[in-house]
Every structure is written in structure tokens, then in C-alpha cells.
Amino acid sequence: xxxxxxDQTGFAFTEDLTPASMLQAARTAATIASGAHxxxxxxxxPRRQGDxxxxxxxxxxxxxxxxxxxxxxxxxxxxxxxxxxxKVTVQLTDTDERVLIATLDGRLLADRRPSALLGLMVTAKxxxxxxxxxxxxxxxxxxxxxxxxxxKAQVDEVAARxxxxxxxxxxxxxxxxxxLAAGASSVLLHEAIGxxxxxxxxxxGTSIYSDMIGKPVAAPFVTVVDQGNLPHELGTLNMDDEGxxxxxxxxxxxxxxxxxxxxxxxxxxxxxAQHVGSGRRESYRYSIMPRMTTTFMENGPHTRDEIVASIxxxxxxxxxxxxxxxxxxxxFTFYVKNGWLVENGKxxxxxxxxxxxxxxxxxxxxxxxxxxxxKLDPGGWVCGKNGQSVPVSIGMPSALVxxxxxxxxxx
Amino acid sequence: xxxxxTTATDTLLxxxxxxxxxxxxxxxxxxxxxxxxxxxxxxxxxDGKPETVSDSTKRGLELKLYVDGRYGVYSTTDxxxxxxxxxxxxxxxxxxxxxxxxxxxxxxxxxxxxxxAAALQLVDxxxxxxxxxxxxxxxxxxxxxxxxxxxxISATSSVEDGHKLVADASSNGFxxxxxxxxxxxxxxVSLRDRGPGGREGGSxxxxxxDDGAACLHLDDLPSTARIGEQTLARARARLGSRQGPxxxxxxxxxxxxxxxxxxxxxxxxxxxxxxxxxxxxxKLIDTQALSDKLTIIDDPLRPRxxxxxxxxxxxxxxxxxxxxxxxxxxxxxxxxxxxxxxxLPVTTGDPSxxxxxxxxxxxxxxxxxxxxxxxxxxxxGGNADPTTGxxxxxxxxxxxxxxxxxxxxxxxxxxxxxxxxFASLVEVGNDPFxxxxxxxxxxxxEGVQFSxxxxxxPVA
Numbered sequence: 123x124x125x126x127x128x129d130q131t132g133f134a135f136t137e138d139l140t141p142a143s144m145l146q147a148a149r150t151a152a153t154i155a156s157g158a159h160x161x162x163x164x165x166x167x168p169r170r171q172g173d174x175x176x177x178x179x180x181x182x183x184x185x186x187x188x189x190x191x192x193x194x195x196x197x198x199x200x201x202x203x204x205x206x207x208x209k210v211t212v213q214l215t216d217t218d219e220r221v222l223i224a225t226l227d228g229r230l231l232a233d234r235r236p237s238a239l240l241g242l243m244v245t246a247k248x249x250x251x252x253x254x255x256x257x258x259x260x261x262x263x264x265x266x267x268x269x270x271x272x273x274k275a276q277v278d279e280v281a282a283r284x285x286x287x288x289x290x291x292x293x294x295x296x297x298x299x300x301x302l303a304a305g306a307s308s309v310l311l312h313e314a315i316g317x318x319x320x321x322x323x324x325x326x327g328t329s330i331y332s333d334m335i336g337k338p339v340a341a342p343f344v345t346v347v348d349q350g351n352l353p354h355e356l357g358t359l360n361m362d363d364e365g366x367x368x369x370x371x372x373x374x375x376x377x378x379x380x381x382x383x384x385x386x387x388x389x390x391x392x393x394x395a396q397h398v399g400s401g402r403r404e405s406y407r408y409s410i411m412p413r414m415t416t417t418f419m420e421n422g423p424h425t426r427d428e429i430v431a432s433i434x435x436x437x438x439x440x441x442x443x444x445x446x447x448x449x450x451x452x453x454f455t456f457y458v459k460n461g462w463l464v465e466n467g468k469x470x471x472x473x474x475x476x477x478x479x480x481x482x483x484x485x486x487x488x489x490x491x492x493x494x495x496x497k498l499d500p501g502g503w504v505c506g507k508n509g510q511s512v513p514v515s516i517g518m519p520s521a522l523v524x525x526x527x528x529x530x531x532x533x
Numbered sequence: 534x535x536x537x538x539t540t541a542t543d544t545l546l547x548x549x550x551x552x553x554x555x556x557x558x559x560x561x562x563x564x565x566x567x568x569x570x571x572x573x574x575x576x577x578x579x580d581g582k583p584e585t586v587s588d589s590t591k592r593g594l595e596l597k598l599y600v601d602g603r604y605g606v607y608s609t610t611d612x613x614x615x616x617x618x619x620x621x622x623x624x625x626x627x628x629x630x631x632x633x634x635x636x637x638x639x640x641x642x643x644x645x646x647x648x649x650a651a652a653l654q655l656v657d658x659x660x661x662x663x664x665x666x667x668x669x670x671x672x673x674x675x676x677x678x679x680x681x682x683x684x685x686i687s688a689t690s691s692v693e694d695g696h697k698l699v700a701d702a703s704s705n706g707f708x709x710x711x712x713x714x715x716x717x718x719x720x721x722v723s724l725r726d727r728g729p730g731g732r733e734g735g736s737x738x739x740x741x742x743d744d745g746a747a748c749l750h751l752d753d754l755p756s757t758a759r760i761g762e763q764t765l766a767r768a769r770a771r772l773g774s775r776q777g778p779x780x781x782x783x784x785x786x787x788x789x790x791x792x793x794x795x796x797x798x799x800x801x802x803x804x805x806x807x808x809x810x811x812x813x814x815x816k817l818i819d820t821q822a823l824s825d826k827l828t829i830i831d832d833p834l835r836p837r838x839x840x841x842x843x844x845x846x847x848x849x850x851x852x853x854x855x856x857x858x859x860x861x862x863x864x865x866x867x868x869x870x871x872x873x874x875x876x877l878p879v880t881t882g883d884p885s886x887x888x889x890x891x892x893x894x895x896x897x898x899x900x901x902x903x904x905x906x907x908x909x910x911x912x913x914g915g916n917a918d919p920t921t922g923x924x925x926x927x928x929x930x931x932x933x934x935x936x937x938x939x940x941x942x943x944x945x946x947x948x949x950x951x952x953x954x955f956a957s958l959v960e961v962g963n964d965p966f967x968x969x970x971x972x973x974x975x976x977x978x979e980g981v982q983f984s985x986x987x988x989x990x991p992v993a
Contacts, residue, residue: 134588137610138570143590150574150588153665186630209810245810245920254811254920292923295948296779296988326579326687328723328739407589435988446914446927450723450739451774453943455914455927477915477925477946479984527776529915529925529946529984 124409125151129325129387133409163228170232171367172360174353177236177264181216184265189214192265196273200244203281206288208252209245214238216265223365231365237262237356237513239502240273242280246288253287255280255441255459260356260502260513267354283441283460290472293463295530299436300478300523301429301464306442306499308516310523311346312417313445313454314482315339317507319348319373319381320400320412321388323449330452330482331379339379340486343422346374348383350399350415356502357415357515359402364410366399373417374486383412404510414505416515422492426520429491431467437528438462438469439478452482477529485523493520542710545570545700548612552596553702555618559625563599563639565703567846568592568612573695573715576665578672579687596621597639600628604637636873639705644869644879646850650711650843654836657750660694660714668692671757675720678761684724684772686739688764691719693747707848715839717968718757719745720764726772742768746968749837755968770910770931770941777932777942777985783906784947784981785899785933788966790909791973793926795829795889798951801919802856803882804871813922813952814865823860824958826892830855831866833885840885840970847882854880856887860956889973892961896975899962901936907945907983908933915946922951945985954978 125132132154134147193212200210219235239260246253257280261267302310315331323329340346350359350368359368364386372380384394385401402413430438438461445456458476462469498517505514549566556564571591577584594617595608605628609620675690693716700710726738744763748754786794801812817823833851835841844850847868855863867875868882900908908931915926925948932939955978962975 130582130584132586134586136590137592138590139611147588147590150586154583154586186627190630190632211809243809243811247810252810252920254918292948294988295946295982295984297986298988326723328687328741330738333737407591409585409587443916444914448741448913448929450741451726451771451943452738453913453927453929455946457914457916457925475916475918475921475923475925477927477948479913479927479944479946481944527944527946527984527986529927529948531948531982532779532781 123148123151125155126387127155129391130154131409135406160226163226165228166224166230167228168230168232172351174351174358174360175236175262178266179264180218180234181236181238181264182218184216188265192268196240196242196277199274199277200242200281203277204246204285206246206248206285207244207281208247211243213241221363223363225365229365231361233360235262235359236264238267240268240276241502242276244280244284246284248288251288253284255284255287257283258502259500261354262356262358263354286460286472287474290460290474292476293437293473293528293530295528295532297525297527299433300526300528301433301436301438302518302521302523303438303440304426304493304495304520305497305517306501307439307521308418308499308518309442309445309456310485311419311518312414312505312514312516313447313456314480314485315346315373316348316414316417317447318449318452318482319383321382321384321392322412324382325388325391329449334379335381337379338377339483340374340377340489342377343492344374344377344486344489345372345420346417347372347420348400348414348417352416352515355416355498355515356513359415362399362401363403364399364401366397366401368415369398371398371400383414385410385412388412402512404512408510411507411510413507413512414514416517418498418516419492419518419521421494421496421519422521424491424493426493426495429493429520429522430464430469432491432522433464434466436464437473437476438464447482453479454482455479479527479529485526488524489521490524491522495519541570542698542700542712545698546702546708546710548594549700549702550708552594552617552621553704555621556596556598556625557704559622561598561600561625563704565597565639565707565848566701567595568700569697571695571697573693575691575693576668576672577689577691578676579689581676583669583672584689596624598624598628599637599639600625602633602635603628603631604634605631637870639703640707640847640849640869642706644849645707646709646844648843652836653834653841653843655711655713655749655841657714659751660716661696663694671718674757675718675761678758679720679722679765682722682724682765686723686725688720688722693717693719701848703848709844709848711843714749715747716751716754717745717747718754718760720760722764722768724768724772740768740771742766742771747839748968749839753837767910771929772941774929774941774943776944777907777983779985779987780983781980782983783903784909784978785903785906786909786976787896788962788964788974790911791976792966792969792971793912794954794976795887795973796971797917797924798955799829799856799884799887800917802865804865804867804875804877806919807865807877808871808874811920813920814862817862817952819861819863821860822862822952823857823955825860826958826961827857827860827955828890829857830888830890831885832888835886838886838970842885845881845883849879849881851885885970887971889961889965891963891965891974893963894960895964896962899960899975899977900933900938903933903977904936906933907942908938917951924949924951945983948982948984954981957981
């Protein structure tokens with residue numbers, strides 16, 4: 123139960139579903155609203171909204187007799203992929219989440235949210251060296267999503283990512299050009315701009331982007347979008363957790379900062395009558411906040427080959443394990459597991475285990491080339507904020523950041 | 534414990550026992566049930582008024598089933614008797630569909646505890662009597678401690694308290710329960726940073742600072758004024774931060790930040806990681822692999838310790854565990870299953886209060902002795918590979934020059950390997966941060982690689 127008065131929130135939940143416990147929770151939530159009055163709706167109007175993730179059979183109807191063979195198939199493929207592969211873990215997590223929202227204006231909204239995440243973790247041995255890596259494949263979809271072709275592609279991917287680590291090293295330390303490979307490099311967008319554009323930080327003035335709407339923040343070929351209605355993506359929702367329809371929010375349009383991501387509280391604060399629903403929460407145990415869904419950059423005018431050829435000494439960042447940002451100063455980091463060294467316009471050697479650090483507005487200004495090879499990453503990304511985790515999706519084309527600090531080693 | 538607690542604990546224990554009986558009746562060979570009730574209340578203040586009030590009551594039951602050599606774990610929050618019976622009737626045949634796993638066995642009674650939880654002082658009865666007025670008064674005190682700051686953009690001050698009850702029962706005779714209270718003050722501030730020079734993006738930085746303390750007993754909390762003072766000091770220290778250089782040198786890590794490094798070092802110290810080949814620890818055990826300044830003990834029996842407990846989640850009696858003794862890794866976390874898989878001795882699967890043994894000097898004295906280097910006050914994100922020990926972490930901190938704390942720095946990364954880093958530990962301070970389960974003092978490392986501004990290669 124959430125009671126909202128202006129920008130104040132009273133929130134309570136109980137898993138002790140006795141009337142006494144529920145009444146106590148409601149009373150605590152309502153303490154925020156002393157003196158305010160609400161009118162109860164005459165009746166609730168039940169409805170469903172959107173159909174962005176239809177599945178033939180919900181996960182709750184899929185038994186172990188179908189899930190176990192899927193896992194065993196992947197395990198066999200992994201063990202056969204290369205003799206150096208020593209240990210294998212395959213993990214399938216599925217959910218069949220049902221959400222029902224009742225609001226004071228009489229809406230009664232229902233959503234059923236499937237999701238599946240297959241994780242492949244590999245440890246390989248060569249001589250006395252050991253290396254590990256992982257991939258994941260997730261979607262708001264049913265078991266049919268895991269086709270043989272998709273599974274084989276993931277197995278090949280994780281085997282290649284792991285085995286290349288034996289030959290990989292760390293690049294030199296310091297500032298250099300960084301190519302963000304198409305796909306998962308959008309971790310940078312998520313950290314460098316996405317979180318800073320969540321309106322809860324901006325309405326209280328604590329984000330570095332608080333005073334920048336309408337200002338140029340990047341080159342004219344840079345457009346960054348958060349879109350919650352792409353079919354079957356993990357970040358997708360038929361409605362957000364306040365019952366608002368999801369859609370396309372343009373954060374940066376042709377280099378100009380355009381709009382924040384809103385929940386109802388921030389939309390009211392900014393006087394926005396209709397907003398793309400970005401109010402999310404991990405579950406009924408948590409309060410709602412503005413969050414990202416699927417965050418991506420659109421294609422630009424360059425090619426990947428042109429980008430690589432333009433670099434004298436730099437790196438390509440290809441796979442990632444995560445990132446982090448401080449909203450106020452805008453400083454962010456993200457961690458590269460696999461990548462490549464680029465010397466004199468050529469890819470010369472694999473690299474590994476590199477942290478990249480930068481500042482959001484600075485990094486956006488330094489995006490000097492964007493290619494035309496857009497890719498959504500198929501991995502299962504989870505975004506953390508104020509102790510809550512929600513699934514998100516990310517994607518982008520290859521792009522060049524002209525200068526970033528790379529956590530390398532000078533020997 | 535109050536009468537109310539005793540009744541609630543009895544109810545949970547009966548529930549756990551009932552679930553075990555239902556599991557046996559449904560055909561399980563063995564069963565272990567854990568029932569938990571966890572209530573918490575938090576008040577957050579911003580700009581002179583309450584911003585959020587949150588009240589949560591979690592109740593749930595976890596059931597581990599051992600059926601014909603197979604093992605499954607199930608949990609539910611619907612504790613009505615009829616539902617529970619149906620839930621368990623479905624879980625038992627589901628477990629039969631899994632592969633046999635002979636190393637999964639219920640915890641043997643020889644490992645069960647014999648002492649009660651009373652000596653651990655896990656419950657402060659005064660927390661149950663806290664009023665809304667008292668919590669709001671603390672929020673106001675926290676806010677008053679920072680509200681005079683002229684560059685203040687926003688301050689959020691919060692008070693949180695809670696009470697958790699845990700009860701366990703098993704088919705081979707385990708029966709146990711304990712409660713634990715918690716209370717904490719937390720604060721975050723954001724300051725307008727009109728530091729030197731404009732940013733390339735034309736934006737204005739905000740300097741952030743936070744402080745907080747969590748304890749089991751009210752008496753152990755610092756004052757609200759102290760929290761406010763620390764929060765402001767930490768934010769002010771970030772004003773005017775600039776990128777530090779690429780360099781090699783001495784790394785001094787404040788106690789709060791040092792937790793990250795110790796946590797990364799200990800993360801692969803588990804039989805589970807070793808079983809999956811994802812740990813650099815096996816080669817280090819019983820060798821002088823790390824600095825002799827480093828001793829780490831896991832102590833679940835520390836009175837009023839945040840992670841103290843009379844027994845772990847498998848029912849194994851709590852006892853201190855020496856993980857590293859004078860630089861020699863001695864033991865890892867091993868539950869009954871992964872101990873059986875790896876051949877390692879059973880210790881526990883659950884980390885508790887991880888205590889880095891303190892040294893002689895405090896931070897200020899250490900800084901004077903170090904002369905030149907980098908002081909880390911917080912990490913800005915990064916990663917550590919449990920398989921190889923390779924790590925890389927962004928940092929916020931200060932340059933140390935001439936034995937003094939100098940300009941604040943950002944945009945720097947420490948890169949290396951945890952094994953070589955902790956082999957290069959030259960000093961441990963005497964100043965552990967007291968309000969987290971992992972307690973470490975200041976740590977000092979030599980010969981560390983920092984990446985920052987500048988590069989030996991031409992920039993395109």
C-alpha cells in the first residue's frame with residue numbers, strides 16, 4: 123500500500139495476511155497523510171493493458187521434465203566445446219509474475235509478466251592457468267525462446283570469451299581512445315546518462331543533469347532512447363508499476379538533452395500531464411521510483427571499420443560485467459571483461475579485466491564517431507538502485523569515445 | 534525477549550516443526566524447515582518534513598527436502614495450514630524428479646549447538662518501545678546537524694529499526710530459535726560544487742557525502758550530531774575534485790573503503806567456489822602468501838555483533854574461524870555439501886562478523902609516516918575476478934603529499950591482483966569502522982598501479 127501526498131510517500135506491506143496486520147500496515151502508510159482527504163472510488167474498473175510478451179505456455183505450466191533436458195543439453199554442448207573446459211555451471215531462472223494494481227481513481231490493472239534467464243558459466247584450464255567467464259540469455263518469453271540455434275550461439279560465445287583470456291593481457295594504464303563495441307557497451311549509456319536522467323534525482327536537484335534540459339550534451343549524430351515497449355525484451359513492461367503505459371522516452375535527441383524518466387510523483391512535480399511510464403519497483407516489498415527499461419543509442423553515420431582505423435593507440439571494450447555511477451558528480455565506472463588492443467588502426471591483441479572511469483557529461487561530449495551496426499544485447503542485465511533490482515535491456519552501435527581513463531598496468 | 538516475542542517465536546517454531554512433519558508424511562526422508570518473521574520501520578526526512586515512511590512485515594518459510602538421495606529447496610510466504618500441506622505435497626514428488634546427489638545430506642546432530650543465544654545479546658528490548666515521535670525527533674536532529682551548510686542542495690536523513698525472529702526445526706532433532714533487533718541512523722547530502730574550472734560538458738558537479746551506523750542495541754549508536762558532522766565532512770572533502778595522475782605508489786585505504794578490498798579477497802574463500810574452480814585460494818592455503826600484517830577471523834559469537842548467530846543456516850554451531858593468520862590463509866567457508874564435494878573440513882557456509890586484527894597506529898599518524906601516495910575514502914565501482922584475483926577499482930580520495938592530506942581526486946583506478954596487493958600490505962591501522970559486520974582498520978599497500986590522467990601513448 124502506497125499513500126502519496128505531494129512528494130511525500132507512506133508505504134507499507136505485510137506478508138501476514140490477517141486483517142489486523144493489513145490494517146496496521148495501512149495505518150502506518152497513512153500516517154504520511156495527516157489532514158489530507160481522499161475519496162474512495164465508487165467501483166473499480168478492471169482492465170489489461172498491452173500484450174508485449176505473449177507466451178504459448180506460461181512458465182508455471184512447464185515442468186522439470188522439460189527444464190532439466192534444456193539445461194542438460196547446454197551442459198553437454200559446453201563440455202564438448204573445447205578440451206580446456208574444466209567446470210561448467212548452467213542455471214535457468216524463470217518467473218511467472220502476476221501484478222494487480224488498484225488506484226484511488228478506480229483503475230484495477232492486471233499484468234502477467236513472464237521472464238527467463240539462462241546463465242552459462244565456464245572455467246577452463248590450460249597448464250597451471252585457470253580462467254572463468256560467463257554469458258546469459260534472457261527474455262520476457264517462454265521456453266520456446268531457447269531454440270537450438272540460440273543455445274549453440276551462446277555456448278560458442280562463452281567458450282570463445284573464456285579461452286581468449288589465456289592469451290589476453292591488460293592494456294597500458296592511463297587515458298586513451300575507447301571503442302564501445304556494438305551491443306553491451308550500452309552499460310556506459312546506462313551509467314553515464316540513464317541514471318542521471320531519472321527524475322527523482324532531478325526534482326530534488328541532486329543530479330548533474332538537473333539544469334541541463336534543452337542544452338547540447340553530445341554531437342548531433344547522438345540520440346539516446348529509453349523504450350519500455352519493445353516486444354519480449356527483459357526491460358519491457360505492458361504497464362509500469364503505477365499502471366501507466368510504457369513507451370519511448372528520448373533522453374538525448376540529435377545531441378540535445380530532451381526529457382527525464384518519470385514516475386507519477388516527478389511528473390506531477392514537473393507539471394507533465396502525460397508521461398511514458400517509468401515508475402518501477404522490484405516487487406510489492408518496495409516503493410516505486412523512476413527507472414530505466416531498455417536503454418539504447420541509435421545508429422550513426424560512421425562504420426566500425428572507420429572507427430578502428432582512426433585509432434593510433436586505444437582499446438575496444440567488448441564484454442562487460444557491470445557498472446556504477448555517482449549521480450551528483452556524474453562520475454561512472456564500468457568493467458570490461460574482454461576487449462582488444464588497437465594499434466595504428468589495427469586490432470592487435472586481446473585484453474581483459476579493465477576498469478574504465480569517466481564523467482557522464484564529459485564522456486557524452488567525447489563521443490566523436492557512431493557506427494551503423496546497432497545491436498541489442500541478449501544478456502540478462504539487472505539494474506540496482508536504492509537496494510532494488512529490476513531487469514533492464516541495453517543496446518547500441520559501435521561508437522568511439524575519444525578519451526577515457528583505462529585501468530591498465532604499466533610494466 | 535518480551536512475552537510478545539516469546540509467543541511469536543513459539544508460533545514460528547511450531548510452524549517449522551509442523552512443516553517438517555508434513556514433509557515426512559508426504560514421503561521425504563529428511564526435512565529442514567526455517568521460519569522467519571522480519572519487521573522493520575523506517576522514516577526518512579528531507580527539507581524539513583517526512584519524505585517517506587516505510588513499514589514492512591515479511592513472513593516466510595524455507596523448506597529443504599531430502600528425498601531418495603535427491604535434494605530440493607522450496608519457499609513460500611503463504612503459511613496457512615492447508616496451503617502449506619498442499620505446497621509440501623507438491624514439493625516432495627518434484628524433488629524426486631531431480632538428479633541424485635549423494636553428497637547432499639542433512640546436517641549431522643554432532644554439529645548442532647549446545648549453548649543458547651542469550652550470551653550474544655542480539656535483542657535490545659528498548660527498540661520495540663520506540664515511538665513515532667522519537668524516530669521523527671532523531672530525523673530532525675540529523676537534519677539540523679547539516680542544515681546550516683550554505684552550499685547544501687538536499688539532505689536526506691533517515692532512521693530505521695527492525696526486529697527479526699528465526700526458528701529452525703529438522704527431522705533429525707534440531708530445534709532452535711533466536712531473535713535479533715537492529716537500529717540505524719543514515720544521512721546523505723548533496724552540495725553545490727563550484728570547484729576549480731568548468732567541466733567539459735558544461736555541467737555543474739554536486740559533491741556527495743554520506744554517513745551512517747547500524748547496531749543491534751540503541752546504546753551502541755553514535756549520536757545524531759556525530760553522524761551529521763561526518764556526513765558534511767565527507768561531502769565537503771569532495772568539493773573541487775579533479776582527476777589524479779597515472780602513477781605507481783603507496784595506497785592508503787580508509788577503514789570504510791578497506792572493506793571492499795577485504796571483501797573481494799574473502800569472496801572466493803568458499804568451498805563452493807573451490808569446487809567450481811573459481812577460486813585463487815587453494816594454492817594459498819598454509820603458505821606465507823600474504824603479508825604477515827594480515828590476520829582475519831570470522832567471529833559469529835561476538836556479543837552484539839551485526840552478524841552474530843548461535844547457529845548457521847544449516848544448524849551448525851557457531852564458532853570463531855581463523856581465515857588468515859599472519860598472512861597465511863588457514864581455512865575457507867565450507868558448508869556440509871561443498872565440504873563433502875571438495876574434501877575440505879566442514880566449517881560453516883555463512884560468513885558472520887569478519888574481523889581484521891588491528892595494528893598500532895591511527896590514520897593521521899599513518900599519513901604522516903607514508904609521506905606521499907594516494908588516500909582512498911570511497912570506491913567508485915569496479916570488479917574482482919575470484920578465479921584469478923585480477924581486480925580493478927575506481928576511486929575517490931586525496932593525494933597524500935609531504936605527510937599531509939592534499940587535494941581531492943577522482944577519475945583514478947587501482948589495478949592489480951588481490952594476491953600481490955595483500956602481499957604488499959605494509960601496515961594495518963588501529964581504527965576499525967565499528968558499524969558493519971566486516972570490520973577493518975586503515976590498510977596501507979606499497980607499489981600500487983594507479984591509472985588516471987595522462988598516458989605514455991599519443992592520444993588520437
